[in-house]
Amino acid sequence: MNSTLATLPAALAGLTVIIIVLWDAFEAIILPRRVTRRIRLTRLFYRATWQPCSALLRRLPPGKKREKYLSFYGPLSLLLLLLVWAVGLVAGFATLLWALAVRLNVPAETTAFGTYLYMSGVTFFTLGFGDITPATSLGRTLTVIEAGVGFGFLAIVIGYLPVLYQAFSRREVNISLLDARAGSPSSAIELLRRHGESDSLDDLNNLLREWERWSSELLESHLSYPLLCYYRSQHDNQSWLASLTTIMDTCALIIAGVDGVRAWQAQLTFAMARHAIVDIAQIFNSAPVAPDRDRLTPEDTIRARKTLASVGVVLHDDDAAAQKLSELRQMYEPYVNALSCHLLMTLPPWVPATEGADNWRTSAWGRISAGLEVSPQSQARDDEHVW
Numbered sequence: 001m002n003s004t005l006a007t008l009p010a011a012l013a014g015l016t017v018i019i020i021v022l023w024d025a026f027e028a029i030i031l032p033r034r035v036t037r038r039i040r041l042t043r044l045f046y047r048a049t050w051q052p053c054s055a056l057l058r059r060l061p062p063g064k065k066r067e068k069y070l071s072f073y074g075p076l077s078l079l080l081l082l083l084v085w086a087v088g089l090v091a092g093f094a095t096l097l098w099a100l101a102v103r104l105n106v107p108a109e110t111t112a113f114g115t116y117l118y119m120s121g122v123t124f125f126t127l128g129f130g131d132i133t134p135a136t137s138l139g140r141t142l143t144v145i146e147a148g149v150g151f152g153f154l155a156i157v158i159g160y161l162p163v164l165y166q167a168f169s170r171r172e173v174n175i176s177l178l179d180a181r182a183g184s185p186s187s188a189i190e191l192l193r194r195h196g197e198s199d200s201l202d203d204l205n206n207l208l209r210e211w212e213r214w215s216s217e218l219l220e221s222h223l224s225y226p227l228l229c230y231y232r233s234q235h236d237n238q239s240w241l242a243s244l245t246t247i248m249d250t251c252a253l254i255i256a257g258v259d260g261v262r263a264w265q266a267q268l269t270f271a272m273a274r275h276a277i278v279d280i281a282q283i284f285n286s287a288p289v290a291p292d293r294d295r296l297t298p299e300d301t302i303r304a305r306k307t308l309a310s311v312g313v314v315l316h317d318d319d320a321a322a323q324k325l326s327e328l329r330q331m332y333e334p335y336v337n338a339l340s341c342h343l344l345m346t347l348p349p350w351v352p353a354t355e356g357a358d359n360w361r362t363s364a365w366g367r368i369s370a371g372l373e374v375s376p377q378s379q380a381r382d383d384e385h386v387w
Contacts, residue, residue, distance in 0.1 A: 007099040014095030018149075021088040025153070028081075029160050034223040034283065041088075045081055049073075050230075054344055062346055067236035070344060074230035078164075081227075082157055086124070089153065093146045094120035102139035104132055119143075124150035167221040168231050174214045175233055175243045181207070184359040185237040188249035189304045189351045192258070196313035204254070205265040211247045212269040218244070219276040226283045229343060235359050241345045245336045248273045249350055256325035257316025274332045281335045286342050288334030295333065296350045304351050 024041040053073055060066040094117040104111050104119065119132045123146045134140050182191035195201050218240065222228050233239050251270035255263045281288070296304075305315055315321070340347050 007101065011096055011099035014092045014097075014099060017088055017092035017095070021085050021092065022149070025085050025156070028225075029156055032224050034279065038285070041084075042081065045084060046077065049077055049080070054342075057344065062344075064236045066344070067232060071232040074227060074232065077230065078227055086153070089146075089149060090120045090124050091117065093124065093142065097134075097139060097142060100138060100142075102142070103135040104139070105135050106132055120146065123147050125154075126151055164225055164228065167217075167225060168228055171214075171218060171221070171228070171240055172233060174211065175238055175240060178243055178246070179238070179359050182246055183352055184235065184357070185346070185348045185352075186243060186246040187349050187352050188246055188253055189307060191246065191250050192253065192313050193307055193311055196308060196311035199312075201258075201260050201313070204250075204261055208247070208251065208265045208269040212265075212272045215244065215247075215269065215272040215276045219272075219279060222276075222280050223283065226280075229280065229283070229339075237346075238359070239345045241336060241339055241343065242348045244273055244277060245332075246348050248277075248332050248336075249348075252325055252328040253315065255328060257318075257321040259314040259316075270328070274335075277332055277335045277339070281338055284339070284342050286335075286338035289338050289341070290334050291337045291347070295347065296329070300349075300351045307351065 020041055027035045027040065028042050050073070057066055057069055060069070094113070097120065098111075098113050098116040102116075104115065106115060115132060119134075122129050122132070123143050126147055134143050178186050178191075181194060182188070183194075192204075195204055229240075248270060251266040251273070254261050254266035255270065257263075305317065308315060336347060339345070
């Protein structure tokens with residue numbers, strides 16, 4: 001009786017661990033919607049790993065070196081999370097078998113917990129060594145259940161990884177396409193300038209329509225798989241957050257007033273993009289916070305008007321347009337800034353600071369085909385990408 005009372009808490013603990021891990025894996029992999037419950041194993045895992053990692057990397061200045069290290073976090077955290085789930089299930093079943101004093105076919109007279117842990121691991125990963133087996137009906141039943149859970153867990157993980165990386169690839173396509181249209185890093189003024197320079201302002205509606213759908217897909221995929229938020233783009237001056245911010249900046253300018261561009265599609269894209277950014281901010285419990293520095297200063301506004309006027313694009317400069325632009329910015333800038341601080345992703349400028357080369361020009365071959373001289377510095381930068 002005393003032995004039973006002593007092992008009952010251990011049996012409950014093992015069963016609780018199994019239930020928690022299975023339910024957490026179900027919510028993270030299978031459930032296609034955002035989980036609002038704050039106490040979750042996955043949430044605790046990412047909080048415990050991201051906070052020290054980001055605090056350490058904040059010591060590095062923004063740039064290629066920091067982005068290089070940050071790019072490892074997403075894939076490594078996925079592997080560590082799967083490992084945590086597997087270890088939790090193996091330990092949970094081992095504790096349950098040990099607490100229920102399931103007899104094992106082993107030479108030793110007394111069975112230590114390590115033996116149960118070994119048998120649980122062999123069973124979970126369906127190795128089938130057969131050197132240690134349960135000797136009771138209860139033990140055999142639990143072993144069959146664990147083998148089924150392990151087999152199903154591995155099957156789900158195998159199916160989960162392609163879905164995750166397909167969503168990542170779809171996300172990156174439009175980000176790469178924005179390079180030649182809005183510069184590297186992208187900016188709203190550069191996007192409008194290039195369309196105005198090529199007399200293609202009418203094409204903005206088609207572009208914004210594509211980004212409306214992209215924002216919708218981003219909302220669906222990143223709410224279902226928040227891990228994707230930590231995955232970085234191929235270039236250090238690109239990110240899903242910066243690209244989405246550029247599109248919202250562009251929509252805000254068009255809604256406030258740009259001659260020759262209809263505002264209807266911009267309003268639709270702005271609504272979808274803001275919906276996505278606000279819901280994603282809620283995943284990380286990132287309260288909206290205004291940027292420390294104004295992203296569009298009065299000096300930037302003057303420079304933007306001159307830049308666009310040189311290619312025939314006219315921004316409305318009346319008080320109503322300025323008030324409308326300010327209201328629109330307040331609707332999304334605090335959210336993108338909160339995510340920028342949390343994910344260590346740099347927000348794009350409204351006006352390009354310098355006339356740097358686009359990413360498509362950074363290889364030696366791209367510079368030669370464009371008639372540009374290849375400097376030793378650019379060649380050294382290109383060599384970093386050759387492997």
